Amino acid sequence: MAKIVLETKGLTKRYGSVTPLDSIDMQVHEGEWVSIMGPSGSGKTTMLNLLSCLDAPSEGEYILDGVATATLTEKQRVAVRREKIGLIFQQFHLVPYLSALENVMLAQYYHSMIDSKDAEQALAHVGLGHRIGHLPSQLSGGEQQRVCIARALINQPAIILADEPTGNLDEANEEVVLDLFKGLHREGRTIILVTHNPELAQYSDRVVRLHHGKVVHDA
């Protein structure tokens, strides 16, 4: 059995009297692809924010790659994001004045040290070896998302967290991105994917369904 990369115990988030995420127990093993699904307001985004250490839980435990993160300070959470997590966003979120290559190098810059050759290889890996000098505005949505994937992979994170990665893409680009995720899975990457898209979720090892902040399905 592969080692546990991510584990939550009673993970809860409260905003005043509202509890968007309520006592989540979950384990994700190395190399596993888990899709988190659920209707709007089910707690998917809150869960993603907690798993990506962009937010801290109100209660419970969250152990990521051996690090108990629930009680970390903001500065420590930044370090965890930098070291252990690769983030992929629905809206791509690239720095508009930096080229594709520089956007990938930006993650290296905050992580440890710049290696432009590695960054070029990461872009080539997602099929953008010929577009490294282009600005985001000169790339299609699919290409921007692939830059985002290359950036998420560049520091060899323990997990890749993706939030609706095909949500803003047309069918052709969705196919390309889906193929990339399949490839990442084959390489043994641990992937947690928040999606509405059942076609994307069908390739995952497990689907976790949320409803009103609780896990209602995990298989």
Next chain:
Amino acid sequence: MAEDRRADTTQTAMFLRILFKSLKVRKNRVFITFFSIMIGASIITALASVYFDISAKMSRELRAYGANFFVGPSASRGERSVESDAIARAIAMVPTDKLAGASPYSYGVVRLDLGNAVLAGVDFRGLKKLSPYWQVEGKWITVDFDEDSCMIGKTLAKKMELKVGDPVNVMRSETGFQKALTVKGIAETGQAEDEQIFVNLALADRILGNNGRVNHAMLSIVTEGTDIDGLAARMQQEMPGMDAKPIRKLSYSEGKILDKIKGLMAIIAVIILTVTTLCVMTTLITVVSERTREIGLMKAIGADDREIVAQFLAETLIIGLAGVAAGLVAGFALAQVLGHAVFGSAIAFRMIVLPMTLVPSILASLLAAALPVRMAVGIVPAKVLKED
């Protein structure tokens, strides 16, 4: 070790690359910030340049309103004249670099063609420096040995129906002296001198029969850096038969006006810096608002607060340094305009102006960046990255 150095260089290169690309993409905002800092720095440069020149220049300007030091016979002893040698010794006690001008005065009543008048014997070269405000029609007498010319006050000239170039007979019954002099210049002084006739001291001595004695001397002394009361005391001590005293009204006013002008300049500099700070702050707040998502992204992928602060402060510093450099050039040019307009002369460049402009301008820029940087640090990535 070499690897570490290479890695550091690359990190620095990436930092600079982000920095300059970020500035390049926001040319308008950068220009507004640069221009604000440049305006502030140029005004501070101009004021500081003038400030350091003002003492000398204002002293010179204020001395244009007359002499500020009197040397004459002791009033307490009832004497009315003093040996001209004693006057010369007193004048010699003033350091040469502090003496703007001096002239002995020897007075007496003479008969002109159409009536009596007060004749003053003077040292014209000294008198010209003492009285630069005189409006002279014709010319000044400029040499000591000219014993054929005179200058005459405007009121007296009118009364005696004299014009420049006219001859005038000067007579003194007590000495039996009589000589025809040519009116070389007619002076409008706005004071008692308008009713007097002026000749060289040596000629006056012969006309009046004063035997080398003069009534007093007036001096114009640079007050900046001079202990004028101490100087008067030393003169009195060395020449007990004489009075030596500053003409307080002028010398004190001079100092007070200088202080007030310097204070006014400091207030203007503070106001300008405050306005610059507010302008830069407003622009940087707008920049942070525009870059909210970018900052959120940087934080999401691992930038800590220190890196966000470094990025913004470095951007502000680069714009600030460029603004100060341009401001120094523009400010020095503005100082020249002020110098020529107010003092009629150029303002010298002084190295002290450099730190005086650089330090407050950069501090003001960094102060202006404090609130926007705080806003940037406070950005919550989870919130801004979800907003459409």
